[in-house]
Amino acid sequence: MRTVYLDNNATTMVAPEAVEAMRPLWCDLYGNASSMHSFGGQVASYITGAREQVAALVGADPAEIVFTSGGSESDNLAIKGTLDAFDGAKRHVVTTRVEHPAVLGLVRHLSQRGYRVTELPVDPDGSLDLGLLDRSITPDTAIVSVMWANNETGVVFPIPQIADIVKSRGVVFHTDAVQAAGKMPIDLAKVPVDLLSISGHKLHAPKGIGVLYVRKGTRLMPQVIGGHHESNRRAGTENVPGIVGLGMAAELARAQLPNEHRITALRDRLEAGILASCPGVRINGANRLPNTLNVSFEFVEGEAILLMLDDLGIAASSGSACASGSLQPSHVLRAMGVPFTFAHGSIRFSLSRYTTGEEIDFVLRHLPGIIERLREISPFAKDGEFERALAADHV
């Protein structure tokens, strides 16, 4: 059975060009870049090249690119590294309620270790109140961390404006750009972000490689200690194949950016098709990334939809409680106030540049039937007073 892969916000296919670029680094050029022999030393030039490729994607200087093991490590390095640099002098962190668990889990962990955390709410569209963000910054605030784009809904926060606000208050600003990088233009020469996280496997590079952009002059305490690698910011022998793969992926993403409207068009076709063929549907989030569609089907449960899609080879994800393995639906949808009737039935489709129109049409052919079938099983979707009363009672 073929796979229709529409879960690119979870992870992506490694670009064939990136695989090709990595090929010599396994068995031929396997030396250690720190070695004093030319066999190892020649590898350093590959790392230098990749650093330039990644820097070009986000408008940075190559010296500001720190390679890490991925997005979660980058987020941890940014936030803990900044707090450690203050050495307890500032103990307040501002973030949002809709961050990726790499940030939210970390700050909640820190809140039990003597740090104060403000989690900013979002409105039903998923947007932030920038006035509230400004007011939440205090003299004790060490760092503000706001994601560039949301992984579940694709909602894009106005990072240029937010960066201006935070920098005007003289506070360190971090953004988790794991979903944004490669999907929308980012120019750090113009946007005063101090720290920015990138994950390789979200943009067609391998898993296990990421980047923390660290603006020149930013104080940061390393979190992996024991070596001089990455300008003393992250110890550990470089993951050279991963770095080279990410460099190539970044170059491909940059070349692809002008064609992002093709992905937008496919996503819009999927969205319009679902809205036209399924009643009781809502789109979650306004002002989204080109590739993301988070759609809720009322009165059906997301995991059941996913399994029926899976039977057809369609890969997507859900914010329902059952799909997450917890008992509550997605923290992002709850923060947006999505009603429970819809939150449990949310499905995220996330496209990539490899997605075809034929695949979108395949989904549109089968999805309405799946929803209809599950609604036939559901006691809430029928016209009965008892069902309505029960639903009203609980919603």
Next chain:
Amino acid sequence: MWDYSEKVRDHFRNPRNVGSIEDPDGVGVVGSLACGDALKLMFKLDDEGRIADVKFQTFGCASAIASSSALTEMISGMTLEEAEKVTNQDIAAYLGGLPEQKMHCSVMGREALEAAIANYRTGSQGARELEGRVVCTCFGVTEAEIERVVRENGLTTAEQVTHYTKAGGGCGGCVGEIERIISRITGAAPTAESQPLPKSRRMTTIEKIRLIEETLEREVRPKLRRDGGDVELIDVVGDTVIVSLRGSCANCLISQFTLKGVVQSKLQEFVSPDIVVVEEET
């Protein structure tokens, strides 16, 4: 991805006995949209008192649909006396097992069956009635229900109770209490780090306010903050504690549960059983 048995997958893909019965003899409804799964079960008896027709409607994940479908196959042709002996383990076993985190689906099936039988016998409304004290207010689970799954399934941890009943899986405010219920049944010592204070002599008001603040800080705020909320102590008048819910709790749909379930029950446990919590008028 869940590791579902072939039988679960089959009953999910091809559910048996979906629909409703006109003029049923018994109807049972459990669960809710807010909780993420719900089951409506109805049956009709033949002249000999056997289940001649049984139908269900389920809102929920694959294992909830499969458990409902399996239940209808199992009880078809049974007398009510036979049917009421069906346990949640029987449903799970019929399906070739369920992932432990999904065992609550089998419990939901058994509860719907009991509600439908009670509806037939007593004309009760067919919805599951909360008998006795509610322990988990997020999902409406009573002490009696927790005791029953612990006994019938030999459960030993609060996490297992959450898998079987959902209790403790929302705000987490009742996990300590679930552990105490388990230890009462199994005779083991509770692992909860905090124990209620002995309540011997009357506290002064200042002592009481201090204890309320300590309890809020230690027992309540960490749980609310996990969901982006907070609570502020406004005033204490006798045994009435006036608080204000903040952040996400302020406009949460289940804030009343939070107030009564988490805040009040913790203050009753650690300060005084007579405490009543009310929200500040705004």
